[in-house]
Amino acid sequence: MSDAFTKFEHEGWERVADKYDSVWASSTRQFIPPLLDAANVAKEMSILDVGCGPGYVSAAAAERGAKPIGLDFSAEMIAIAKKMFPRIEFRRGDAQNLPFANASFDRVVANFALLHLADPERACAEAARVLKSGGRFGFTTWAKISENPFVKLVDDAIQAHANLDVDLPPGPPFYLFENEEEFRNALERAGFDGASMTFTVHKIEWQVPTARFIFDAERNAGVRTAGLLARQTPEALRKIQSAIEKSVQSYAHEDGFAIPKATYVVTASKSDRA
Numbered sequence: 001m002s003d004a005f006t007k008f009e010h011e012g013w014e015r016v017a018d019k020y021d022s023v024w025a026s027s028t029r030q031f032i033p034p035l036l037d038a039a040n041v042a043k044e045m046s047i048l049d050v051g052c053g054p055g056y057v058s059a060a061a062a063e064r065g066a067k068p069i070g071l072d073f074s075a076e077m078i079a080i081a082k083k084m085f086p087r088i089e090f091r092r093g094d095a096q097n098l099p100f101a102n103a104s105f106d107r108v109v110a111n112f113a114l115l116h117l118a119d120p121e122r123a124c125a126e127a128a129r130v131l132k133s134g135g136r137f138g139f140t141t142w143a144k145i146s147e148n149p150f151v152k153l154v155d156d157a158i159q160a161h162a163n164l165d166v167d168l169p170p171g172p173p174f175y176l177f178e179n180e181e182e183f184r185n186a187l188e189r190a191g192f193d194g195a196s197m198t199f200t201v202h203k204i205e206w207q208v209p210t211a212r213f214i215f216d217a218e219r220n221a222g223v224r225t226a227g228l229l230a231r232q233t234p235e236a237l238r239k240i241q242s243a244i245e246k247s248v249q250s251y252a253h254e255d256g257f258a259i260p261k262a263t264y265v266v267t268a269s270k271s272d273r274a
């Protein structure tokens, strides 16, 4: 892990790996069926699941009769994935430097992995390299703030009350690119056929039990936002927490809170020229 952002993310994921399942998986798992549908994952296909975390995407691909391998740079995540899905192969490795030969897979998928990378475009080029001719890459990434109420409510509280001038390694935007054209351009640069790209916005509601759940999740089970929160004064933290809880109240329903989240689901085929 040479660059500072990758090192920061790596330390973070090792620290929070055991919390991922109980905190974030009820949100991120909802995007797996649309991702696998968009990438046309089907029986007998070889699949690489990049940034596999606890292994849910690999498990869903296996349920479709495909042959997945999950890859993650966190040893803790790989250990959890192996325990949860002992029949599936999981390996350690960096998404930006995939430990696989050229033309190894029919599909590469990445559910909420690219926005955690220092160099997402390099990871896209690596995905193109390991795909077979005609193979397809599919990934999800959070939709930009104006389309994404969950991200907005956290961001509003941080912008209003946090000190943003803290010592954190710079990383890519949470939503990677602003619009479809930017995704197409980046994928073309990485070796994909821009004309083959599909781009959809998938919306869910994330059910959380209490108004405090979101602040606790960001503080204790996240990586990048947790890093920012860890560098705030107790007073700023109290203000951020109370602003988040206030916004969450508007999503109250009978069993807790249902917060809308939106994601871009993007796929593209490897270019014949790559």
Ligand SMILES: C[S@@+](CC[C@H](N)C(=O)[O-])C[C@H]1O[C@@H](n2cnc3c(N)ncnc32)[C@H](O)[C@@H]1O
Residues within 6 Å of the ligand: 006, 009, 013, 025, 028, 029, 050, 051, 052, 053, 054, 055, 056, 057, 071, 072, 073, 074, 077, 093, 094, 095, 096, 110, 111, 112, 113, 116, 117
């Ligand atoms: C938000 S989690 C998503 C996990 C899983 N894909 C899911 O949908 O539940 C992001 C995952 O990416 C992994 N990750 C982050 N940077 C990585 C890198 N450079 N190489 C490989 N994995 C990475 C983290 O360890 C973490 O497990």
